[in-house]
Amino acid sequence: MTNAVIDLLTSHQSIRNYLDKPLTKEQVEAIENAVMQTSSSCFFQMVTTIKVTDKQMLAKIAKLSGDQHNIETCAQFWVFCIDARRFLKTNLLTTPIPFRLFYSGLNDVSLSCQQALVAAESMGLGCVVIGGHKAGIDELSQMLNLKEGVIPALALCIGVVDEEYKEDQLKPRLPKQCLFMDNTYNDDAFNQAVLDEYNQKMRDYYMSRKHGKRDDNWTNSCVQMLPPLNSPKIKTALINYIEKQGFSLSF
Ligand SMILES: Cc1cc2nc3c(=O)[nH]c(=O)nc-3n(C[C@H](O)[C@H](O)[C@H](O)COP(=O)(O)O)c2cc1C
Numbered sequence: 001m002t003n004a005v006i007d008l009l010t011s012h013q014s015i016r017n018y019l020d021k022p023l024t025k026e027q028v029e030a031i032e033n034a035v036m037q038t039s040s041s042c043f044f045q046m047v048t049t050i051k052v053t054d055k056q057m058l059a060k061i062a063k064l065s066g067d068q069h070n071i072e073t074c075a076q077f078w079v080f081c082i083d084a085r086r087f088l089k090t091n092l093l094t095t096p097i098p099f100r101l102f103y104s105g106l107n108d109v110s111l112s113c114q115q116a117l118v119a120a121e122s123m124g125l126g127c128v129v130i131g132g133h134k135a136g137i138d139e140l141s142q143m144l145n146l147k148e149g150v151i152p153a154l155a156l157c158i159g160v161v162d163e164e165y166k167e168d169q170l171k172p173r174l175p176k177q178c179l180f181m182d183n184t185y186n187d188d189a190f191n192q193a194v195l196d197e198y199n200q201k202m203r204d205y206y207m208s209r210k211h212g213k214r215d216d217n218w219t220n221s222c223v224q225m226l227p228p229l230n231s232p233k234i235k236t237a238l239i240n241y242i243e244k245q246g247f248s249l250s251f
Helices: 004-009 025-036 055-064 069-073 085-089 099-122 132-143 192-208 218-230 232-244
Strands: 047-052 076-083 125-130 150-160
Touching (some): 069 150, 076 099, 192 218
Antiparallel strands (some): 047 076
């Protein structure tokens, strides 16, 4: 069974190369409307989205996010912020804001970002979700003039696709039996044999793609990404930042 929406969702690929073209007013409005209608935990509506289009700001954000060129060249960089400030301003909450609210906000932000991505892709635009800005979250926060109660949790590059860089193949996912289970968790679904087969599939994908060819596999790509996130320096900086913004990490 398929339809236009399923076709769109199952053809997603992150796009990191864009033409030097702005989004139209109509495109931006359509994405905003899609984001506004996102489900919201307890209907708290704890999301504020900051649309960055200023070239100098984009260049700085690209740098603080670990030199991510795609951030510099996208048409718009949408920063999805967890926003409890409206509750602080109306005295519905005081700091420290309980972790429960951080968790709700993070859920809402994630859904909003995906809603924006799908809306943008439905109009033929290209996107990539960005979490790399966490490396420079303090600097980004100052740049965006964020106040207590507001955290830039997730971001999205949106731009006009440079078709030359679009891959013919989609990035293969883990096999379905590891990702979906019936009623209870099946701990046997994922094992070494499944991993070996998937790693081979990923190696074939990395080696045969048009751009960014590399001799790599899934396990290795995860290993490359894990150490910096686990590094005490980044962890402490992130925790300190979250607490500075008025959120508590305990319930
Ligand atoms: C929370 C999150 C953070 C991400 N951060 C980045 C990022 O900082 N830079 C980037 O190039 N891609 C980022 N991505 C995109 C993933 O790398 C991408 O979705 C994944 O490799 C699968 O590839 P595909 O989207 O082309 O299928 C992020 C994705 C998510 C969900």
